[in-house]
Amino acid sequence: MTRRQLRSNFEPGTSRWAVRRAQWRALGLTDEDMEKPKIAVVNTSSELSICFSHLDQVSARVKEAVRAAGGIPFEIRTIAPSDFIISAGRAATYILPSRDLITNDIEVAVEGAQLDGMICLASCDKTTPGQIMAAARIDLPTLVVLCGYQASGKYRNHHMDIEEVFLHAGHHAAGKISFEELKEMSENAIKSPGVCSGMGTANSMHSVCEALGMALPGGAPVRAMSEKMMDYVDRAGHRIIDMVWEDLRPRKILTPGAFRNAAATVLAVSGSINTIKHLQAIAVEAGLDVDVYRIFEELSGEVPILAAVRPIGSNSIEEFEDAGGARGIMKRLEPLIDPSALTVTGRTWGEELKDVEIADPDVIRPLDKPFGVKPGIVLLRGSLAPDGAIAKVGLRGPGRPMSFDGPARVFDNSPSAEAALKEGGVKPGDVLVLRGMGVRGGPGMGGASRLVFALDGSGLGPEVAVVTDGQLSGLVNVGLVIGEVKPEAFTGGPLGLVKDGDRITIDIDSRSIELHVPEAELAARAEAFVQKPLSAEKGWLNLYGSTVTPLEKGATLIGK
Known part of the structure; x- marks a missing residue:
């Protein structure tokens, strides 16, 4: 393979060369080592959560493989956000902003040191998008290792x-x-260690990563620390060195076709709705003029549900993996995807899928025998959500309401809604409006899932609807719940103008969500609207809320 000049190799005799040589010789590196490709091993290890508890072992294995392939690994650390742990503070608003901390952590370490490539160890929900966003931003040869799901x-x-x-x-x-x-x-x-075992955000994002071409094909999902996973770890450590010499960069892989492939994969498994905003953020970081929300809208009429993994169906994630996983889904979707999109192997998806077979056609079904022909993820628009909102409905079984019409019950935070439910203040037919939880209103996007599950436990789940500008757990699949309403209430969107008793109509089949208030009345409310100051007066969330873009732009910190 032709060797090229590595950016990490500075001109001998310069100050940059001299101080780096002094530092790295003290770490035990030789002059010969310093001529090799230098690879960042991005590790999100943490003792706070079982999701990340195994990553130090994975990192050690990756580093061995990088050395064996002729590279020098440098382990770097980022924040390790677990939804079930980090959500305890400030109504879960630290969760989404942690994604962008990961991105910026990586940029500082890898760009600051001028390393040659990256291997990213992806685990819980926000690590995968945060890592791919960084890869797209700095456009350095990158391979994501998917670190598995828990038993x-x-x-x-x-x-x-x-x-x-x-x-x-x-x-x-x-x-x-x-x-x-x-x-x-x-x-x-x-x-065991690893991410949540259903088709929540973590396994959905792992599948997205593979469909985008940013992970070795065939590795999503995977049992954490299994022989199969460790084989992928070894292969990744060797492959990243070739990627550096080939100069195979993320922006060659992250094409518009790659995003369509990823969206189709999510729709085919009715995965987490959180993947949509993460894909949009990755597109922004890659400098692409791609509207991921529109891609989902367009493909939802074409892509049937081909796998029914918990929570939308009865199949386990283990059965899905054994049947063929994300690569199996893409094989089924072959007539609908872009076969010219590249993967980190340097081969196209058309080449990668040529000899793929489905091990269990009852788990990953063909296009003409799907689990469901109606989309499990539905994007709605209307007077209450002019810029869109999202419903995760999964498989549409009999008796589950797909439309709703009722009076609004407005709550400006989740605890007040939960208190009203506990005190009997929520009645059948109500539309619970939970607002002020968007990317700026949080700031950082509050979670509405706890209220949704409390409603389900109370028996009111099928008899009320929930509409929020907050985010929902990728595992939520109960009741009629509309999330991520845009524009968010904090900025004066229609959701911020709703009053108790206003009539709201939701129709999944017509993809509409309407607020029935006369235009003159709504205009008067908008005129009187006064935007509140950010609820976070200092610190990271204040900085995030002051700089974050709207959801339709990925909720990134660039391109405002």
Whole structure:
């Protein structure tokens, strides 16, 4: 392979060369080492969460592979945000902004040091998009290693995972199960390191990463620390060195066709709605004029649901992996995807899919025998959401409402809504408006999932609707819930003008969400609207809220 000049190799005798040589010789590197490709191993290890607890072992294995392939690995650390842990503070508003901290952490370390390539260890929800955003921004040869999902357990002979614990916490709040039952569930839900075992945001983003071409094909999803995963780790450590010499950069991979492939993959598994804003953010960082929301709208009429993994169906993530995983989905979608899109292997998806076979056609179904022909992710527009909103409806079973019409009950924070529910203040037919939770209103996007699960536990889930500018857990799949309403209430969007008793109509099939208030009245409310100051007066969330772009631009900190 032709060798090229590496940017990490400075001119001998210069001050940059001299001080770097002094530093790195003190670390044990030789002059010969310093001529090799220098690879950042981006590690999000943390003792705060089981999602990241195994990454130090993965990092050590990656570094061995990089050395064996003729490179020099340098491990760098970023924040490690776990939704179930970091969500405890400020109504979960630290979660989304942590994604951008990861991106900026990587930029500072890798660009500041002028390294030659990156291997990113992806785990929980925000690590994958944050890492790919950084790769797109600095456009340096990058390969993402998907670090696997956790094993689930059993509770009284029933499957038990973290999603079930989250859901049943709402049932406990409603008095439907005892504290002891919930406690026992939590003790049996997680049996190994790794991300949540359903098709939530983490496994959805791992599949997105593969479909974008940023991970070695065939690695999503994967059992954490399995022999298969560690084989991919070894292959990644060797492949990144070739990518550096080939100068295969993310912007050659992250094309408009790659984003269509990723969107089609998400729709085919009815994955997490959070993938949409993350894909939009990656497109922005890559400098692409791509409207990911419109891509989802366009493809939702073409792409059926080909896999029904928990929470939308009964299949486990293990069954999905064994059947073929994300690569199997792309094989089924072959007539609908862009086969010319590149992957980190240097081969196109057309080449990669040529010999792929589906191990279980009952788990990953063909296009003509899907689990469902109607989209499980629906983007709605209307007078309440002129810039769009998202519903995750999954498989549309009989008896589940796909339209709703009722009076608004307005809450400016989640605790007040939960208190009203507990006190009997929520009635069948209500449309619960939970607002002030957008990227600026949070700031950082508050989570509405706890309220949704509490409603489900109370038995009111099918009898009320929820509309919010906040975000929803990638595992949410109960009730009629509309999230990420745009423009958000904080900026004076229609959601911020709603009053108790206003009639709201939601129709999934017509993809509409309407606020029935006369135009003159709504205009008067808009005229009287006064934007509140950011609720975070200092620190990271204040900085984030002051600089973040709207969701339709990816909620990034650039391109405002």
